[in-house]
Amino acid sequence: YGQDPTITHLVDQFDYYILPVFNVDGYAYTWTKDRLWRKTRSKTSVPLCYGADPNRNWDYHWCETYTTMKPSQFKIQDDGSIQAINALAAVHGTQYQHGNIAQTIYVASGSTVDWIYGTANVIFSYGVELRDTGKYGFLLPEDQIIPSGEETLAGLLALLQYIEKQVYA
Structure with missing residues (x-):
């Protein structure tokens, strides 16, 4: 700062x-x-x-499967995630998926993201996972901790800049 x-x-x-x-x-x-x-x-x-x-115990459509159309704000949310993953990739070349959680990870209703979006009415509500692609899971080796933080910061800054343009434009 x-x-x-x-x-x-x-x-x-x-x-x-x-x-x-x-x-x-x-x-x-x-x-x-x-x-x-x-x-x-x-x-x-x-x-x-x-x-x-x-992360899966919030009082918003808990224990339900999302069966309706994508939310009307999906494109604006998805465009923000694209900005973030492009910034992440620019740091160390790590490739992230983007899209709704049910398609990119697994169906998990009643999550923090669901509650923030549906109850608190926060349009820009995202879930982010660690950079691993299946080898280490949640046990990232020590040599990946700093690079993970560096690319996460880059992605977060890009996402915040995108949100600022959408909200204050």
């Missing part, structure tokens, strides 16, 4: 809510018991069944 005019402008232009760790108890569990644990550690009514997936 204050050194790069693009970053300074985008920081001043938008409100940001940064949650470094959204799932504190689940995150702590990954350090001591199960590295790939993704749920919370909350108790449930089912013995030996702990937690809920904090």
Whole structure:
């Protein structure tokens, strides 16, 4: 901030809510018991069944399959994702897919993205996965952590610039 005019402008232009760790108890569990644990550690009514997936437990069309036409804002959302993946690819050549989550990853209703779009009415609602293409999954090697951050920053900046043009044009 204050050194790069693009970053300074985008920081001043938008409100940001940064949650470094959204799932504190689940995150702590990954350090001591199960590295790939993704749920919370909350108790449930089912013995030996702990937690809920904090990304798939939002009260918006939970446990449904999306069966209607694409949202009317799909093109504007998709154009933003194209801007982001082009910027990502320009950094280290990593190729990302874009499109709705059901087509690019798997059907997963009731997600954070669904709730933000459908309940909070945020048109620009995206889900982003790690750069791996199937070899390492969520266990990226240490030498991929910084490149992943560099290309994510580039993609985020491109997406924010795109959103700014759409919202304030």
